[in-house]
Amino acid sequence: MKQADLGFGQEEPTGGNQLSPPWTLIKGYLNPAQQQALLIESADYPLTRPEVTVFGKSHPIPRSQVWFADKGCDYVYSGLFIEALPWPRYAQKLRIKLEREFSLLSNGVLVNRYANGQESMGWHSDNEKEIEPNSDIASVTLGASREFFIRHKQTKQKVSLMLDSGDLLIMHWPMQQDWEHSLPKRLTVSQPRLNYTFRRLIVGFHQAG
Ligand SMILES: O=C(O)CCC(=O)C(=O)O
Numbered sequence: 001m002k003q004a005d006l007g008f009g010q011e012e013p014t015g016g017n018q019l020s021p022p023w024t025l026i027k028g029y030l031n032p033a034q035q036q037a038l039l040i041e042s043a044d045y046p047l048t049r050p051e052v053t054v055f056g057k058s059h060p061i062p063r064s065q066v067w068f069a070d071k072g073c074d075y076v077y078s079g080l081f082i083e084a085l086p087w088p089r090y091a092q093k094l095r096i097k098l099e100r101e102f103s104l105l106s107n108g109v110l111v112n113r114y115a116n117g118q119e120s121m122g123w124h125s126d127n128e129k130e131i132e133p134n135s136d137i138a139s140v141t142l143g144a145s146r147e148f149f150i151r152h153k154q155t156k157q158k159v160s161l162m163l164d165s166g167d168l169l170i171m172h173w174p175m176q177q178d179w180e181h182s183l184p185k186r187l188t189v190s191q192p193r194l195n196y197t198f199r200r201l202i203v204g205f206h207q208a209g
């Protein structure tokens, strides 16, 4: 005889071994007009390609970047001090949209531009000291589709996500403690990709006394 369910629901696991996945992927979050507005705006961003020192040798990073943020939200990223520049119009609109729709509070956005599939980002976590505890990081992609990897620091479990233009990936706190991510080279990609990561920093972290 079939046993009563009593409203407990199905016993099959609902997927994965995570209680709640540490990230949420929302495909097509931005419509084509919103994507276009940001892409046009980005042509005027003062992107730079800072030099980093690896094993005593200095190299330019394999992408270009800029940091827009509120006053008092300077950032030390990959060991480089980056000063906050004022928010451009559409980057600011996107920040407010994320706040309204996901209660995702941010006070800065790091914009990375990958000119083509030769440009990349190595394995890392966004776990700088100035990131506000309990804050989520929202990543929005525009332009070329690229594969994005997420890897667990202990188990080495690896997940691949294809990020297409307009997609939103929310990396939930405390994902950065246990997982790393990377954007590998893809030599078949010839078009540029732009990525915005909205972050919440502790205000005044780098201000003296
Ligand atoms: O370009 C991406 O999708 C990732 C960017 C990233 O991981 C970062 O800016 O820390």
Ligand SMILES: [Fe+2]
Binding pocket: 124, 125, 126, 181
């Ligand atoms: Fe990152």
